[in-house]
Amino acid sequence: MRHINSKTGLFCVIGDPIEHSLSPIMHNSVFEKLNLNYVYLAFKIKKEELEDAVKAFRILAHGFNVTIPHKVSIINYLDEISKEAELIGAVNTVKVYKNKLIGYNTDGIGAIKALEEKTSIEGKKIVIAGAGGASRAIVFQLALRDCEITLVNRTYKKAVYLAKEVDEKLNKKIKTEELSKLKEIIKNADIFINTTSVGMYPNTNETLLLAEDIPEKIVVMDIVYNPLKTRLLKEAEKAGAKTIDGLGMFVYQGAEALRIWLGIEPPVDVMRNAVLKALVGS
Ligand SMILES: NC(=O)c1ccc[n+]([C@@H]2O[C@H](COP(=O)([O-])OP(=O)(O)OC[C@H]3O[C@@H](n4cnc5c(N)ncnc54)[C@H](OP(=O)(O)O)[C@@H]3O)[C@@H](O)[C@H]2O)c1
Secondary structure: OOOOOOOOEEEEEEEOOOOOOOHHHHHHHHHHHOOOOEEEEEEEOOHHHHHHHHHHHHHHEEEEEEOOOOOOHHHHHOOEEOHHHHHHOOOOEEEEEOOEEEEEOOHHHHHHHHHHOOOOOOOOEEEEEOOOHHHHHHHHHHHOOOOEEEEEEOOHHHHHHHHHHHHHHHOOOOEEEEHHHHHHHHHHOOEEEEOOOOOOOOOOOOOOOOHHHOOOOOEEEEOOOOOOOOHHHHHHHHOOOEEEOOHHHHHHHHHHHHHHHHOOOOOHHHHHHHHHHHHHHO
């Protein structure tokens, strides 16, 4: 059992809403396991409070995570941002270093690590559904690799806009299609990644694809992690496809943040089990 004392260092996550966040459970499991004198808390920070909160954390914290709705606006209050965060245009991890605030984005790296546990990326045809914040991180990270990306989104113009941005920044062409074409284009894909919130609690019966639409040879990844086994993953299993749930991405984005903050090799199994226990218990 760790003891909080006058030397305990602070890490935290800021967002609104924040009550549902599993980051405190995950990061505190690491501090406990490695006997590190840090604590990780969650703070509900409204949009109009962000500037004041960041000023305080510059003095009080060693680092913090940033979630909805602050991932883009936080950039205004930072001293530097990493190449990835600049490409993606959003920050989910801030390191306080020598009185400087440095922003990073570990979401895309986390997703790719989870994906590469089950499949290779090079030369693959990858279909991605969604063009929101998480999609941006994954699309930019994948665009740096040798793979063919097709993007579909309910609001089609958002997919077109994201593809245009990737082309301008990385000189990489990404195809776009209407969401209604998903069933058709999936037939030729090697990997499908759902980055939309379809299937997330409480709408757990929703799915973009049914078993009959899913080819057996495809790898299906769903980044939604509440529930862990989404309807999409159940349908993919029924079709005989390989599946990857959203827990891996969540754990790996957190592990990457710990590497940035503390330079440690995080015990990912401990992190995974802590989150899993919380998800099962909720
Ligand atoms: N595993 C992880 O570590 C991790 C990390 C980040 C996020 N996530 C999860 O990823 C999901 C998306 O997060 P986000 O931050 O990217 O959210 P976001 O920026 O709000 O984007 C939501 C995306 O979902 C689409 N969408 C929402 N409802 C839909 C529906 N009924 N039919 C079709 N498309 C729909 C939106 O399409 P429009 O553009 O048409 O609105 C948009 O593309 C959430 O469930 C979140 O919990 C997981």
